[in-house]
Every structure is written in C-alpha cells, then in structure tokens.
Amino acid sequence: MQKKIGILTSGGDCPGLNAVIRAVVNHATLNYNWQVLGIPYATKGLLSAKAIPLKIHSLNLRGIDPLLNMGGTILGSINKGDTLNQIEQILAGYRTLALDALIGIGGDGSLAILNQLRIAGNWQFIGIPKTIDNDVAITEHVVGFDTAVNTIVEALNRLTFTAASHDRVMIVEVMGRSAGHLALHAGIAGGADVILIPEIPYTIKGICAHLQELRHNCDRKFAIIVVAEGAQIADDSAHTSCSRPSCGMGQYIADELRSCSHDQLDIRTSVLGHIQRGGIPSALDRLIATAFGKTAVDLLANGETGKMVAWQSGRVEAVSLTEVLAHSPLRVASHHYLVETARALGIYMGL
Numbered sequence: 001m002q003k004k005i006g007i008l009t010s011g012g013d014c015p016g017l018n019a020v021i022r023a024v025v026n027h028a029t030l031n032y033n034w035q036v037l038g039i040p041y042a043t044k045g046l047l048s049a050k051a052i053p054l055k056i057h058s059l060n061l062r063g064i065d066p067l068l069n070m071g072g073t074i075l076g077s078i079n080k081g082d083t084l085n086q087i088e089q090i091l092a093g094y095r096t097l098a099l100d101a102l103i104g105i106g107g108d109g110s111l112a113i114l115n116q117l118r119i120a121g122n123w124q125f126i127g128i129p130k131t132i133d134n135d136v137a138i139t140e141h142v143v144g145f146d147t148a149v150n151t152i153v154e155a156l157n158r159l160t161f162t163a164a165s166h167d168r169v170m171i172v173e174v175m176g177r178s179a180g181h182l183a184l185h186a187g188i189a190g191g192a193d194v195i196l197i198p199e200i201p202y203t204i205k206g207i208c209a210h211l212q213e214l215r216h217n218c219d220r221k222f223a224i225i226v227v228a229e230g231a232q233i234a235d236d237s238a239h240t241s242c243s244r245p246s247c248g249m250g251q252y253i254a255d256e257l258r259s260c261s262h263d264q265l266d267i268r269t270s271v272l273g274h275i276q277r278g279g280i281p282s283a284l285d286r287l288i289a290t291a292f293g294k295t296a297v298d299l300l301a302n303g304e305t306g307k308m309v310a311w312q313s314g315r316v317e318a319v320s321l322t323e324v325l326a327h328s329p330l331r332v333a334s335h336h337y338l339v340e341t342a343r344a345l346g347i348y349m350g351l
C-alpha cells in the first residue's frame, strides 16, 4: 500500500539532521514508492497543517545532493514545548494532512512530547534520537554528538598553543545541559587538565591545587580547563563578585580561581556556545543519520509504532520509546569508564 509519511525535526538543531531527512526520503521513495512530506517547525507545522513535499534528489545541484553534509535542518525546528497546550489542534492538523505515519527526529524532550501526541492521536510513529548532549538512553550513538565533540576538540587544539605561549589557564565552557558527556569526551580527546561535569561536584581549592601541582612539579605552566555549562560546585565558600547563574560557569570559575590564587594565575575564558551546534556533520554522524533514517522507514513498513531507532552493538535496533524516555536524560555515571580513564591520566574531575 502506498503510504504518505511525514517527517519533522524538533528541539535544538545539530549536524546530521539533513542527512537523516535525505536517507528517509531516498529509501521511502526508491524502495517503497511512498510520498514523504516535510513538516516545518515540528509541532508548529502540524498545528497549522503545513507540509512540504520532499522528493528524491529535489535539492540536487549539478548532481550533488547537499543534504548529506549540510548542517542545521531544512525543515526548521522549535525547542519549546509551548504547542503542547494545543494537543487537539495538532491532532486535527495531522488528520488534515492525511498522514499514515510520522518520523520525528528529536532529543529526549521532543521525543517525550511526540510520544504523548502519538498516544493521544493513535499515530504510527517512529523516533530518531539526535542531540549534541548525548543524553538519550538505550542507544550508543545519537545524531549530532560526534560532530560537536570534534568541534570542541578543534577549539581545544587551537587554544592549547596560545595558552602554552603565554603560560595561561584557558577555561573553555561547553554545552550539555544537565549531562557531562560532551565535556567528558571532548576534554579527554582534546588533552584537558581539568574536566568539570554536572554529575561530579568540584571544589575551587581542588582545581587550584591541581594547577599548582602541574606548574611546579610537572613543568606544565599552562592549563586547559573544560567545564560543562551545568557543572556543579561542591563548596562555594570562596564566592567572588560573580554569582553562578548570571555570569556562566566558565566566568564563575575564572573569578574564583583568580581569587583563590591571589591573582597569580593569568586566566582567559572562552564560551563556545552555538558554534558547537553548527557545522558540517562528521563522517560518523552521517553514517548514524543514514542508518537511522533507513531503519525508521523499514520499521514503518513493518507496521511498528512507539519505537525509537537505537545503535546497539554495531547495528541499529528498534527499542521501546516509553522505555527510552523512562531512562532519559541519561547522565554520566560516576564510575563511567571514561571518568576512570581521565582520572588515571591525572585529569582533575572533582570529588
């Protein structure tokens, strides 16, 4: 039976979303002869029953399909759940579009909203996990994380040389919300001396002592500190002028370290911000995106619903969306093998 399926991207954008769209359109068109509609701006598009027909190779430029390596999302996205108080209108929009099924690409917040709508509207729905935060449970990979890690590592490579030239402490604040996967992976791969993540509280005194040790006993006069935006301080008795929420975690630590070292440390702070979300997807993200998109279409063809595609032991499997959501957002366990690896290499990670 010829199906008419919708596809949408929801939540914060990340590299690899367009590669998922490309895989879904190509596989659904070439192998099933289905019609694919792109829903603009996630649930907002459903609300107003808007859709863009997506055709195989529709974006060809001299035979090149730019979707494979284009950052962002051609469908647009929203990262607020404020359409949720209009559930009935969203369900009505879905009916107006006469969709047989929907594929939603999102992080844990978006997938939770879409799952709620799926149940309310009895939709045939498959989720595809994406997020630079890497905090979706029950999958070993999500779309977007690898590129973000590489972007941070590239920044750390650059900052290392300027830090070394001036014997400076470079503090690099990275994203990740309440999870430290991004800081942990990029910090290890980028050669950081200190990695601070939300799951493991740190002390200013501990960081200060570590920097002194590096300077005086290890002949490393500069230092790289990678701090997650949601890092947690264990003991904030050494407050300076800047209160944490208003100035950002990187700036807060810079002020505290200046005070703790009696202005002996020359410190600079970089907040990488949305640079981490942009850019061309890495080879790994393109691969994950393509395999996820292909499998999501096959699951719809098999009549599956309420599932999320997940990377498990080198292949893509279908897992229960409800189970994924029960365990998300996934945080870094304190005994995570990468935490142990970092500690074994002498990286300060807090208490």
Ligand code: F6P
Residues within 6 Å of the ligand: 012, 079, 107, 131, 132, 133, 175, 176, 177, 229, 277
């Ligand atoms: O969830 C992805 C993410 O980039 C987080 O790491 C970050 O805290 C947040 O989104 C930023 O959201 P916004 O784009 O709304 O500033």
